[in-house]
Amino acid sequence: MTEFIPYGRQDIGAADIQAVIDVLQSDFLTQGPAVPAFETAVANYCGARHAFAANSATSALHIACLALGVGPGDLVWTSPITFVASANCALYCGATVDFVDIDPRTYNLSVTALAEKLQAAERSGRLPKVVIPVHLCGQSCEMAAIHALSQQYGFKIIEDASHAIGGKYRDQPIGNCRYSDITVFSFHPVKIITTAEGGMALTNNAELAQKLALLRSHGITRDPSQMTHQADGPWYYQQIALGYNYRMTDIQAALGLSQLSRLEQFVKNRHHLAARYDSSLSALPVGIPWQHPDNYSALHLYPITVPDNIRSNVFEGLRAVGIGVNVHYIPVHLQPYYRKLGFQPGDFPEAERYYRAAISLPLYATLTEANQDRVVAALSEQLQ
Incomplete structure (x- = not known):
């Protein structure tokens, strides 16, 4: 029978398998040391200050929108050529979604179309709160120009870099958040590296980092400095926000950390x-x-x-x-x-x-x- 050639596939090696086995034989299958190790490694690789692993890039996009305060009455713009998650994440927050047409050469969100749409939106008094450029196929959007427009019109930026870990923009790693508030990666099996399912949100902003950490895990904190009153004891935690169970397991993170080396x-x-x-x-x-x-x-x-x-x-x-x-x-x-x-x-x-x-x-x-x-x-x- 002729071999079927898929459009994409993962590459799982012996070291990846051993990394997963090591976690399976450890004391922690989840909420252990593998997730922070993976987060630190990706943040260091990209040159970002903070990274938060999630169970999917969709989840990471959702909490990125929430961390930026997206809610009912807000407007979020993204590219029409993307997976539906790039737009759905704003709808989850009760916001309204609109799109910006693509550049016919890169297939990414067109800076020219964005500038024209922003001019019209300013005249009508309906500017976006957040723009989500999508790095289609792994090629970065023209982020310096988009960032300049964000400074002019006052919107925030989430880079949907689900396709793009390992890529560079202007000789710097995609994910460093130089031109955005938050960047999101995907680790689905057909992506560049995989955690089976999984994603990550990166930011350089300490306040956003605190919000992402809370939103990923039920809105719960064990940090006394974030609590409303003194802890009852060392077991104590508080829910201080409405969060979600979007955590990545240590099994997934171990696979991702091993994959990152390649x-x-x-x-x-x-x-x-x-x-x-x-x-x-x-x-x-x-x-x-x-x-x-x-x-x-x-x-x-x-x-x-x-x-x-x-x-x-x-x-x-x-x-x-x-x-x-x-x-x-x-x-x-x-x-x-x-x-x-x-x-x-x-x-x-x-x-x-x-x-x-x-x-x-x-x-x-x-x-x-x-x-x-x-x-x-x-x-x-x-x-x-």
Whole structure:
């Protein structure tokens, strides 16, 4: 039987397995030393002051919104080309969501479209409280320009860097929060490194860090300085906020910490494979991903574009021969739930144009050159 080639997959080695076994044989399966060790390692790697692991990036996005005070009556903007969690996190808080169209080259939130939308929003008196730029495929948005707009118009920034750990923007690690209030990573199995399921929120702001810590774990503190009165004893804790059970287990954190040691090699391998795709596909009638010169992408995904009148046939033809292509993403504003909120086809034309043509080809650190050549050959055949 022909080997199925997925669009993404995890790479679990012997050291990863041993790290998990060590936790399973320890005294702590959760709320032990592995989670803070993982948090410290990621924070140090990225150059951020604080990091808080969560059971998913969705949970991390939710508490990031809450930490920034997002609630009913507030407006949050994000990209329509992303997974629904980037927008849903604001709805969880009772806020209203709107979108900013994408740049046709990077597929990230367009700075030009953002600036124009902000000008109109200022005139109407309805500016966003938070903007969530999404680093699609691992390539950073133009964060310096977005940050400059935030200073002009007074909004906060959450970087949805779910695809982007290991990437760089202007030669600095994505996740350092230089141009944002909070950055969120995902550790889902198809991401750059994995904790099976999991995410993390990073910040340089001590007040936000305190809120993230509370919100992740039921709003409970054991810190006497945060309590309303003197503790009854060493066992004492207080719930001082309405939080959630969004904790990551030590089992997951141990896997993540082990994976982190190979992060740079994973990204290096992805760059090698992406360069091979760039070369191999140059003669085919497809669009290949464009990389902004300010970026060193983590290359979570490799989306190509094909003429929209043949996209379905190409997709189905590749799947039929064992090439596990996918589409990232269906524009969020076209989802039925968001259509009920008033969004319509045509609202964000660049996002819709990209969606009609996009196909994500297999890309992961352990993809062999032989299998990659098979992907290219199959794609070439479908395009004939």
